[in-house]
Amino acid sequence: MTEPAFQDCYPDELSHCYGCGHLNDHGHQLKSFWDGEESVAHFTPQPFHTAVPGYVYGGLLASLLDCHGTGTAAAAAYRAAGRPMGSMPPLRYVTGALRVDYLRPTPLGAALEVRGRVKEIKGRKVVVEAWIIAGGTVCVRGEVVAVQLPEAMRDA
Numbered sequence: 075m076t077e078p079a080f081q082d083c084y085p086d087e088l089s090h091c092y093g094c095g096h097l098n099d100h101g102h103q104l105k106s107f108w109d110g111e112e113s114v115a116h117f118t119p120q121p122f123h124t125a126v127p128g129y130v131y132g133g134l135l136a137s138l139l140d141c142h143g144t145g146t147a148a149a150a151a152y153r154a155a156g157r158p159m160g161s162m163p164p165l166r167y168v169t170g171a172l173r174v175d176y177l178r179p180t181p182l183g184a185a186l187e188v189r190g191r192v193k194e195i196k197g198r199k200v201v202v203e204a205w206i207i208a209g210g211t212v213c214v215r216g217e218v219v220a221v222q223l224p225e226a227m228r229d230a
Contacts, residue, residue, distance in 0.1 A: 079105035080113070080145040083160035088223070093141030104138060104188075106145040113146040113190040113202075119182055130180040135214045138188050139204045140172050143218025146190040147200035151222070154195050167200060167220035168227065180206065180213040190218075198222035 081094040081104065092101040106115040117138055125131040147167040152159050180186070190204040199221050206214040 077107060078159070079107055080149045080159060081105060081141075084148075084166060085160075085162075085164050088164060088166045088228070091141060093137045094145055102134075102137065102141070104141045104145070106142050106149070106188075106190075108149065109189075111191065113142065113149065115142050115145075115188040116185055117188060118185045121182070124182060128182055130182050130186075130208075132174075132176060135176070135180060135206055136172065136174045136216070138186065138206060139174060139214065139216040140169055140218060142188045142190055143172070143202040143204050143216075144169060144220045146192065146202045146204070147218070147220035150192045150195060150200055150202075166223040166228075168223050169218060170199065170221040171219040172216065174214060174216040176214055178211065178213050180208050184208040193217075 082096055089095045089097040092098055094104040095101055104115050104117060106113050119130045123131050123134045144167045148165050151165040187207040190202045193203050194201040202218045204216050205212050
């Protein structure tokens with residue numbers, strides 16, 4: 075990937091998210107990129123991300139969909155506005171709703187591919203469908219309704 079990750083374009087004051095903030099040393103450090111009309115990120119769960127031996131904890135999977143979805147929403151909003159990622163004022167999104175469907179157990183030890191596709195952009199809302207693939211099999215599907223960061227959160 076030659077372009078910076080969506081999350082690396084967030085201004086520092088908005089880069090502390092546990093899932094994707096590049097300033098959160100204890101977080102997942104998720105990095106999302108465009109792959110044509112879809113977005114993609116890769117993440118390899120660690121042994122401590124266990125639900126039961128051999129399988130990934132569902133909360134981690136939801137977190138990956140969440141952060142990939144909001145990152146995709148921000149990147150899509152910049153694209154729709156004809157603006158480069160990271161230009162000011164920042165377009166940063168948070169989760170308004172998250173739906174997660176666990177289709178099959180996700181094996182631990184496999185690199186995960188997280189993908190997303192924008193379904194709708196309307197005003198301050200972006201809807202992103204997302205899915206997680208392990209070993210060539212879709213294990214999780216979901217939808218993120220992302221809303222533009224409220225001013226009160228930005229000023230906090």
